Amino acid sequence: MAAQTRTAVGSEATIASTRNKLVLEQAKAAGLLGAAKNTRVSGRVPSELIEAAKKRAHVTSDTELLELALSRLALEDDFGVRLVARKGSIPSDIDLGV
Template identity: 80%
Template sequence: MVTQSHTAAEAEAKVALNRNRLVLEQAKAIGLLGTAKNTRLSGRVPSELVEAAKKRAHVTSDTELLELALSRLALEDDFGVRLVGRKGTIPTDVDLGI
């Protein structure tokens, strides 16, 4: 018998893996991935943080986690900044239908 939480966890994993694939494909398409791995990155972080991030991203290796995290950061859009920057730019006579 499949429980509701088991099904939800499987769905969450499927969405996360699909999102990861799309991020990595986009990073590869613009030349951020797929070239020679010529930089070593190291640092000290809490193991709990690494394990929680791996669990959330549904990855198992440190390299996968770093590639995914750096790709997400490099591809992140600036929607929030642009939205806040538009504050006060809509003319007061515009009918917003409210």
């Protein structure tokens, strides 16, 4: 059972690493990340929040966490908003064949 747990954790870390790499590659392709790091961000947040986010994202530094989080936010699509906006756009008498 312990071997399965280690495998699951290792697998989770591999998936997170791949996902993080893809997000950062997309941010670079969109011109959001480059060689120059020219802005400093500062703020106070609970340490528990930072540690939980690092654990979830499988990153170790605050800089990695901020880069990843900001990249995800900047690249986020508006699928949810568009889906909700379509509510009621399909006629209620349409035959869906189910």
